[in-house]
Amino acid sequence: MKILMVSIPSLHFFRWTSQLQDSGHEVYWFDITGMSEKSERLNWVSQKVSWKLKWNYPGRLFVKKKFPKVYQFLQHFNEYKTSSVFEEYLNEIEPDVVHSFALYLSCTPIISVMEKKSNQKWIYSSWGSDLFYFQNDEKYLKDIKRVLPRVNYLFTDCKRDYEIAKEHGFSGDFLGVFPGGGGFDLAHMEQYKLPNEQRKTILIKGFQGRSGRAISVLKGIECLKKELIDYNIVVFGADDEVFNYVKYSVLKDWFNFQIKGKMSHQEVIQLMGQSKIYIGNSNSDGIPNTLLEAICMEIFPIQSNPGGATEEIINHHINGMLIEDCENVYEIKKIILEAISFLPTANYDKRKLLPELDSAYLQEKVQKIYTNLIA
Template identity: 60%
Template sequence: MKILMVSMPSLHFFRWTEQLKDAGHEIYWFNITDSGKFEGRLDWVQQKFAWRLKWDFPGRVYIKKEFPKLSRYIQTVNTNSTPKAFENYLHEIKPDVVHSFALYVSCTSVLSVMENHPRIPWIYSSWGSDLYYFQNFKAYLKDIQAVLPRVDYLFTDCQRDYTIARTYGFKGEFLGVLPGGGGFKFDSTKPLKPPGERKIILIKGFQGRSGRAIPVLKAIQRLQQEILNYHVVVFGADREVVEFVKNEKIKTWFNIEVIGRIKYDEVIEFMQKALIYIGNSNSDGLPNTMLEAICFGAFPIQSNPGGASAEIINHGENGLLIKDCKNIDEIKNHLTTALNDKDLTNKAFKKNLKIRLDLEYEIIKAQVLKAYQNINSQ
């Protein structure tokens, strides 16, 4: 089967697509952001890039820097529209199916083309805030309601988003709830460190649009004495979080480390050493970092926008759910519970060891390949 992927370059997309290697399909990728060829990643996939400019003329970068007004004018006549470039590629490769990842990035921009080709099946993978967050904005909701009736097949990372999709016009076939970046690789023969041997409190450091790391840090501030014997690691810290730490007393704490974006393998390393993982946001699907915490033994304390996290965390059993992502006292109380209730963290560790079996890479991969095969046979 010829599968045409439409996506921005992202870790989720790379990990999902890698599941299809050597599965007997021809895979093409229309890089919706036209950000150049990705060497060393998906080399076996035929990538469509450098499609935006009609002519990449000498001196273009210099003109853009020194004569911005002239550059903007040139762009108006030297730029291919996304729908036109995509349609040309569609005609060139004649795919059996198109698969778009993230509605507002990779669906709306090609919707007019897909409407002109109603016989080509269209798969849409919903990520994170795709539907839950953006349904609250008129312009985005209009896009959601325009795209979903044309979509033939749907993957989501939580059951919540399937319900939302049905509300806004999806009438196709639901292919299931699967992690947006595929399953997780771990050595089932190598035991994880038990909670008693872990001394890291790991915090996802996103603030920005949906992340709410700062309320977590404010909760941490109230527990300085209680966490003296732990190493607090804030990873993926964005500018707002870095500035907050810089302007607060916690910058002087010997046991806090604030780091920016790190590689996936480094995140997993921290998860394997963390007693507690805290992820807090006002919008998400089923967070991949929460799933990583479950798979690698960290006790998850996670926000629960729209009830998505509750699909895998039973509050007070295999983790704790944050009801209000802005409530510092609630987060503080959850962290205190996790630090003091050894029985809870030990039982959660054992429960999550069982849950992670369903999230293992080959298990998820088999479900993904079966879904594509079912499409191919129809």
């Protein structure tokens, strides 16, 4: 079977595609950005990359950085059209199925081609905010309503998004709910887990920006200095907005508070292995991969619940806690206090979800799904 993947070069995409290695399928990747180099991680995949520029002229990056408007004008003449290059590659490969990851990134740019090739089977994987957030924007909703009726098959990372997809025109076959990046190597992660009694860290995801709401969490803990004195509080993956907030916050003077910027995936997993509580807060997401990794590392999770997605895997006050209003500092503070009180008496099976998140288990399921598409 020939499978043509269409995606940006992201960790989630690489991890998902790795599930097909040694499956017997021929796998191709069309890098929708057209700007990346070949991925060594996917060296077994045929890759269409670095196709975007007609001429990579000297000083291009300097012009892009210093004169962005001039750069945009020049690129209008210096870039190949995505749909044209994709159509040429599609005709060359003649795949059994095309698989696009993220609607506005990898479906919308090729929809004109896929409408023309109406008999070409097409899978769409919904990621995070793909449908839940962007359905509220008129421009994106127009794209959503154009793409979904054409799509034949759908993967989502939560049940919520399957319902949203049906509302906006999807009538094809639902292939199931899977983590956006596939499963997790539980055996590898095991080595980084400290015994529960040795864990003293509260780990906070530091995203703000469009959908992250880390600052609401920080505001919630500012008045809990006494209650959190025995914990190390670590913010990871913090963006500039969060760093700037902390700079003028009382938190900067706490001896047990740390803020870290971008970290490697391996560093995050190691940090999780030392953590007792994980907090992720946003106004839009599906089932966050970081949350699933926290569950794999047996951390007690506190997570926002946009559109009811997170409650699909977290039972409030049983295997974690849900933030219903990501902006409500009082609610967040109250939940953190409840979690600290709850942990010593918690009696739940931390490993209940783990078998269903294991990479080997999910890889077998995913390979069967692809195979059955042409059975």
